[in-house]
Amino acid sequence: MHFAQPLALQSGASLRDYMLMYETYGTLNADKSNAVLVCHALNASHHVAGEYEGQPKSQGWWDNMVGPGKSLDTDKFFVIGINNLGSCFGSTGPMHVNPATGKPYGAAFPVVTVEDWVNAQARLADALGITQFAAVMGGSLGGMQALAWSIMYPDRLRHCVVIASTAKLSAQNIAFNDVARQAILSDPDYHGGDFYEHGVVPKNGLRVARMVGHITYLSDDDMAEKFGRKLRDAAEAGDYKFGFGVDFEIESYLRYQGDKFSEYFDANTYLLITKALDYFDPARAHGGDLAKTLSNTKARFFLASFTTDWRFSPERSQEIVQALISNRRQVTYAEIDAPHGHDAFLLEDPRYMKLVRAYYDQVWNDINEKAAA
Amino acid sequence: MNFNDLSSARPDLAFIAHWVPKNAHVLDVGCGDGVMMDYLQSDKQCSGYGIEIADDKVLDSTKRGVRVIQQDMEKGLALFGDDSFDTVLCLSSLQMMKHVEPLLRDIVRVGKEAIVSFPNFAYWPHRVALLKGRMPVSESLPYEWYDTPNVRCATINDFRDLAEECGLEVIECVALAEGQRVSFLPNLRGDLAVFRLRKKASH
Numbered sequence: 001m002h003f004a005q006p007l008a009l010q011s012g013a014s015l016r017d018y019m020l021m022y023e024t025y026g027t028l029n030a031d032k033s034n035a036v037l038v039c040h041a042l043n044a045s046h047h048v049a050g051e052y053e054g055q056p057k058s059q060g061w062w063d064n065m066v067g068p069g070k071s072l073d074t075d076k077f078f079v080i081g082i083n084n085l086g087s088c089f090g091s092t093g094p095m096h097v098n099p100a101t102g103k104p105y106g107a108a109f110p111v112v113t114v115e116d117w118v119n120a121q122a123r124l125a126d127a128l129g130i131t132q133f134a135a136v137m138g139g140s141l142g143g144m145q146a147l148a149w150s151i152m153y154p155d156r157l158r159h160c161v162v163i164a165s166t167a168k169l170s171a172q173n174i175a176f177n178d179v180a181r182q183a184i185l186s187d188p189d190y191h192g193g194d195f196y197e198h199g200v201v202p203k204n205g206l207r208v209a210r211m212v213g214h215i216t217y218l219s220d221d222d223m224a225e226k227f228g229r230k231l232r233d234a235a236e237a238g239d240y241k242f243g244f245g246v247d248f249e250i251e252s253y254l255r256y257q258g259d260k261f262s263e264y265f266d267a268n269t270y271l272l273i274t275k276a277l278d279y280f281d282p283a284r285a286h287g288g289d290l291a292k293t294l295s296n297t298k299a300r301f302f303l304a305s306f307t308t309d310w311r312f313s314p315e316r317s318q319e320i321v322q323a324l325i326s327n328r329r330q331v332t333y334a335e336i337d338a339p340h341g342h343d344a345f346l347l348e349d350p351r352y353m354k355l356v357r358a359y360y361d362q363v364w365n366d367i368n369e370k371a372a373a
Numbered sequence: 374m375n376f377n378d379l380s381s382a383r384p385d386l387a388f389i390a391h392w393v394p395k396n397a398h399v400l401d402v403g404c405g406d407g408v409m410m411d412y413l414q415s416d417k418q419c420s421g422y423g424i425e426i427a428d429d430k431v432l433d434s435t436k437r438g439v440r441v442i443q444q445d446m447e448k449g450l451a452l453f454g455d456d457s458f459d460t461v462l463c464l465s466s467l468q469m470m471k472h473v474e475p476l477l478r479d480i481v482r483v484g485k486e487a488i489v490s491f492p493n494f495a496y497w498p499h500r501v502a503l504l505k506g507r508m509p510v511s512e513s514l515p516y517e518w519y520d521t522p523n524v525r526c527a528t529i530n531d532f533r534d535l536a537e538e539c540g541l542e543v544i545e546c547v548a549l550a551e552g553q554r555v556s557f558l559p560n561l562r563g564d565l566a567v568f569r570l571r572k573k574a575s576h
Contacts, residue, residue, distance in 0.1 A: 300440075321442060322452045328398065328420065334431055335443045351428045358435040365438070 003123055007085075010279075013110035016099055020124055021046045021083040021090035025066065026074035028128070033367045035078045035130045037121060037157075038066065039138035039145035042213070042273050043265060045089035048081035049074070062139075064348045071357040076364055077134060082124060084117045086272040094268035095196060105268075107193020112272060114141070114280045118148045122156065134367050135360075136299075137161035139345040140312065141273070144280045147320065150297040151282050158370075159363050160299040161356075164309055164345035166316035167290055167323075168281040173311065176216050177274040180209035184267045193268055202267045207258035209270055214257050219308035219341030227253060290323040300330040300366075302359045304352065306344040307337045332359060374437075379412045384552020385565055386412070389464065389488055392545075392569055393417060397459035400424065402446055402480060403466030407434030414439065421458060424450075447472055453483040461487045465565070468492060468523045478539055486544070486571045493548060493566040495528035500561075513564040529560040536570055545569040 001022065007015045023046045028035060038048050040061065049060035049067045066072045066079055083091040086109060094109035101108070125133070136149040136157045143165025150160040169177075184190055187205030191198050227250040231238065246252045286292040301324055305317035314335050324331040336352050338344040344352070380387040386409050393399060395417045401410050404423025407430075413419035423441040425431050434441040442452065447470060461484030463476075468491045470476050480487045492513040493499075499509035508518040516523065527535075529548060536543055548555045548563020555563040 318444075318452065325422065325442075325452055326454055326457070330420075330440050331422070331442070332435055332440050333442045333444075337428075351432070355432055355435060358432055361436070362438055 001124060001127060003120075003127075005123075007116070007120055007123075009110050009116045010113045011111050015085065015092065015110065018085060018092035018120070019090070019096075020085070020092075020120060022124060023047055023081045025049055025079040025081075026077055028078040028130075031371060032128075032130050033132065033134060033371060034076065035080060035125075035128075035133050036072060037080050037082065037125070037133050037136045037149075038062065038072075039082065039117075039121070039136065039142035040084065041138070041140040041142045042277070043261070044142075045087065046081040046083035046091075047089070048079065062346065064346075065353070065356065071353045072137070072360055073357075077360070080124075080128075082121055084112075085120055086112045086269055086276075088264075088266035088269040093266065094193070094272065095266055104194070104196040106196060107268060109268060109272065111275050111279075113276050114144045114148050115152060115282075117276070118145055118152055121145070121149075122153055125156065131156065133157040134363055135159035135161050137163075138165070139163040140165055140342065141277055141280075144277075148280075148282060150299045150301070151293060154296050154298040157299045158366060159302065159359075160297070161302045161359070162317070162320065163304045164306055164312055164317075164342060165303075165320075166312040167283060167293075167320050169278055170316075173216075174278050176212055177278055180212045181271050181274055183208035183212070184271060187267075190267060193271075195267070201262070203262040206262040206265060206267050206270060207255075209267075210261035210265070211254045211258040214254060216311045217342045219310065219339060221308060222340050222343075223250060225339070290319060291326045294320075294323045294329070295327050297324075297327070297329060302332045302334075302356075304334040304336060304345075304355070306340070306342070307335060308339055309342045309344060311342040374408065374412045374415050376412070376416060379408065379416075380552075383408060385490065385549055385567075386464065388547075388549060388552055388554065389462070389490065389567060390417070392488055393419065393460050393462075395419070397421075398457070400450075400453065400458045400461045400483060402450070402461060402463040402476075403469075404434055404439065404441060404462075405430050407437045407439035407441060409462065409464065410434070410439040411437040446470060446476060449475060450479040450483050455482055456485055458484045459486065460484060463487065464490045465492070468525045468527065471524060473525055474535065474539065477535065477541075481539070481541055481570060481572050486569065487541075488567065488569050489532075490565055490567045491525075491527060491532070492523065493529055493560065493563050494526040495530070495560045496550075496564040497561050511564065527566075529563070529566045532566060532568060536568065540573050541570045542573045543568060543570055 004017050044061040047060045049063045052058040068075045083089045094105045098105040136146045138146045143162040146162050184205035187202035189200040190202040230249040232246050232252045283290040283293040303317050305314040321333045397419045399419045399421035401423040404425050410423045431443045461480045502509035547567045548559030549565040
């Protein structure tokens with residue numbers, strides 16, 4: 001959907017006009033009360049569920065969660081997946097032409113924040129005639145958007161579903177992000193962000209950025225179990241190569257992940273999204289007081305964290321829960337004992353899936369009770 | 374859930390529910406399947422949260438529409454502010470705690486009033502079992518000594534001492550047998566001890 005009205009950004013800059021890609025699943029009911037907005041994390045898109053026709057490998061990023069008969073049941077709810085500004089999956093981003101210069105934005109694409117994304121999403125909701133979402137939901141960075149919705153547009157969502165997220169990044173989180181950015185910025189093919197016109201891609205930088213990021217998505221135990229100290233060519237020689245190539249399975253895995261990522265992801269998008277992560281800190285405007293920040297929220301909340309997630313650990317979710325409790329908000333909080341680290345929020349775990357389903361049953365009852373009242 | 378459903382499912386909870394005022398803000402520490410909060414929410418318009426550690430019970434509570442916070446009670450109630458609840462319930466859970474005293478102190482910190490229940494170890498069939506040289510196994514203590522989740526055994530008199538030690542006022546102390554109040558020889562004839570407590574005014 002194209003938006004002709006300029007969008008003022010938190011940085012003071014603005015986007016003259018822009019495009020937002022979105023996908024929908026299920027049917028919007030007559031009173032438009034069954035809409036659920038699903039916000040994506042770092043490397044995902046509006047393609048939340050299902051497969052594109054004739055493309056068997058095109059499964060949506062949260063397909064195990066969203067679909068007919070699934071935890072977020074598209075037979076009941078009208079689910080919207082949206083791609084954020086600055087992304088590389090169709091919504092206006094740094095690879096698109098800057099109307100002011102006639103050239104791709106590149107590094108000139110304005111830095112966007114979680115709040116900017118939420119403002120853009122709200123305009124899509126306006127255009128679709130949705131005044132209040134049944135729920136806004138997201139994991140990780142997507143959870144930050146859901147949380148921001150509850151603060152910025154308290155009347156526009158009945159439920160706020162925040163999974164494996166945080167109200168702000170820690171110094172360690174920012175440090176990892178900056179290593180990733182430095183990898184991209186120091187790649188000679190980055191060309192100050194204008195690599196499009198040079199016909200190159202800073203693949204090496206992007207690859208290292210992804211490798212660093214990926215480490216933070218997995219738990220130590222999970223890595224130990226999957227890879228341990230296994231050697232890549234154990235069958236061949238079973239010995240070290242005494243060089244700087246690939247010895248260990250984990251090296252091979254990370255390089256593969258990095259290569260794959262650098263094939264489809266945009267370096268400027270990576271920089272933008274990591275900055276959006278770093279800047280997110282809604283309590284900053286309230287002297288760091290998260291309880292005060294959440295005092296105007298009206299939604300009911302569901303939060304979940306995973307015990308082995310050290311990127312956004314259970315303590316980060318507990319901080320949000322505590323702030324909500326102090327405001328007497330309705331909040332359900334699950335701490336799921338899963339071995340897969342941060343990635344667990346995307347993986348199939350029956351306890352997690354059943355609980356989200358049970359919560360959405362409550363959301364369903366809630367919107368139907370409201371309609372009956 | 375209405376009172377009749379609660380009475381037939383859990384007569385002990387039905388008795389205790391009388392002590393929770395309408396519209397109270399309640400914390401149910403160790404809420405299990407959420408049946409008590411479900412009743413208090415639907416019949417007494419109470420608000421609040423349950424605390425539960427077990428995944429299946431967190432799920433049961435959520436299905437009932439109870440707002441449940443999954444955490445280990447053993448870690449205390451740091452998520453909750455002083456006097457932030459009208460009533461804190463800790464029903465048939467305290468005896469499973471390693472750190473009973475700190476939790477009890479936390480319960481009365483966050484609640485203006487607390488209701489605590491636990492199996493009364495001095496119930497006469499338990500005394501008979503001990504006289505026969507055996508650990509008691511009964512309806513209220515249905516476990517063998519080696520597999521019981523109840524790591525603390527207390528009698529009504531013992532708990533009264535701890536309440537005193539913690540500077541708590543005992544508003545009411547009742548022994549129940551099969552959910553009914555026992556007035557005559559309660560520490561002998563009651564299998565469940567129920568205490569209604571609050572901080573002493575001078576503390």
